[in-house]
Structures are given as C-alpha cells and as structure tokens.
Amino acid sequence: MPAAVAARPMLRSPALRFAARRYQSTSTQKAAEAAKETASKASQGLSRVTSAAAGAAKGLTGTLGKLGGRTGKAVAFVERQTPLVVYYSKVGLEVAKLVFQGQKMSPPSIATFQTYYQNIWRSIQTRSFLQSPQAILQSIRNIGTPQLVTGGVVLAECLGFFTVGEMIGRFKIVGYHGEPASHH
Numbered sequence: 001m002p003a004a005v006a007a008r009p010m011l012r013s014p015a016l017r018f019a020a021r022r023y024q025s026t027s028t029q030k031a032a033e034a035a036k037e038t039a040s041k042a043s044q045g046l047s048r049v050t051s052a053a054a055g056a057a058k059g060l061t062g063t064l065g066k067l068g069g070r071t072g073k074a075v076a077f078v079e080r081q082t083p084l085v086v087y088y089s090k091v092g093l094e095v096a097k098l099v100f101q102g103q104k105m106s107p108p109s110i111a112t113f114q115t116y117y118q119n120i121w122r123s124i125q126t127r128s129f130l131q132s133p134q135a136i137l138q139s140i141r142n143i144g145t146p147q148l149v150t151g152g153v154v155l156a157e158c159l160g161f162f163t164v165g166e167m168i169g170r171f172k173i174v175g176y177h178g179e180p181a182s183h184h
Contacts (some may be wrong), residue, residue: 067075099105122128129138167173
C-alpha cells in the first residue's frame with residue numbers, strides 16, 4: 001500500500017494534468033461550447049416569443065371571453081377544443097410519418113401536381129369529365145382480378161371498422177335486439 005499512497009500525490013500534480021490536457025483538441029471544445037451557447041440563445045429567444053404569443057392570446061381570449069351570449073359560448077367552446085385538436089393533429093402527423101417511412105413513400109413532385117390539376121381543370125372546362133355510359137361500362141369491363149381483390153380487401157376492412165365502431169359505440173358485442181314478434 002505505501003506505493004499506492006505515494007503515487008496519489010503524483011497523479012494530482014499540475015504538471016501531469018497539463019500533459020493530459022495538452023493532447024485534447026481545443027477546436028472541438030470551442031465548437032461544442034459555441035454550439036451550446038447558440039442553442040441556449042435560440043431557446044431563450046424561442047421562450048420569449050412563446051411567452052409573448054401566449055400573453056397576446058390570453059389578452060385576446062380574455063377580451064373575447066367577456067363577451068356574453070352566443071359569441072362568448074362559441075369562444076369558450078373553441079378554447080376548450082383547441083388542445084384536443086392540437087394534440088390529435090400532432091399524433092396524426094407522427095402516424096403519417098411512420099406510415100410514409102414504413103411504406104417507403106415519398107410525396108409527389110410539384111410537376112406531378114401541376115400536370116394532374118391542369119388535366120382536371122381542362123376536363124372541367126371542356127366538360128369531358130362526364131363520361132358517356134358506354135365509356136363507363138367499358139371501364140367496368142376492363143377491371144382485372146388484382147383490382148377486384150384489392151377492392152374486396154378494402155371492402156372487408158371498411159366493414160370490419162364499421163362493425164368494431166358499432167361495438168364500441170353500443171358497448172356490446174351482440175347485435176341489435178329486434179322487437180318481439182307480435183301476433184295479431
């Protein structure tokens with residue numbers, strides 16, 4: 001143990017600390033410090049803007065809340081619904097992101113949007129969007145097996161969602177009870 005006791009003061013010496021510090025990169029430390037400083041300034045600015053916006057919103061809602069009658073009730077209703085709408089829109093956005101990433105989807109380009117809507121606009125102007133009954137019948141005849149299978153799957157999904165929604169809405173799994181048969 002005497003060797004370990006003698007080595008401790010030597011490890012704590014300033015010369016050894018300087019030698020250890022000498023090999024550290026100062027540019028990465030400076031960059032990290034600058035990034036931290038920038039992030040703290042940005043968060044301070046964001047909190048100021050948020051608090052100012054919240055103060056303005058409170059002032060506006062306070063003024064509108066003082067209104068009576070239907071307007072006051074409408075403002076109160078909107079104030080109550082706003083957190084729910086914001087929450088569920090964020091949840092929907094996150095789910096959409098997951099679906100897009102899972103399906104490896106990407107949004108269409110602007111050129112695709114332009115050509116699509118230009119074609120729709122031209123068909124509305126020329127009134128060619130209303131097809132003749134023969135053209136509709138021909139397009140129905142051209143439906144292939146993969147399209148029919150896809151349609152059947154979508155129909156089954158819709159029916160399943162409707163059924164589950166009915167069960168949740170009625171708090172029952174069993175269907176509607178009919179009226180007892182009356183014998184006249």
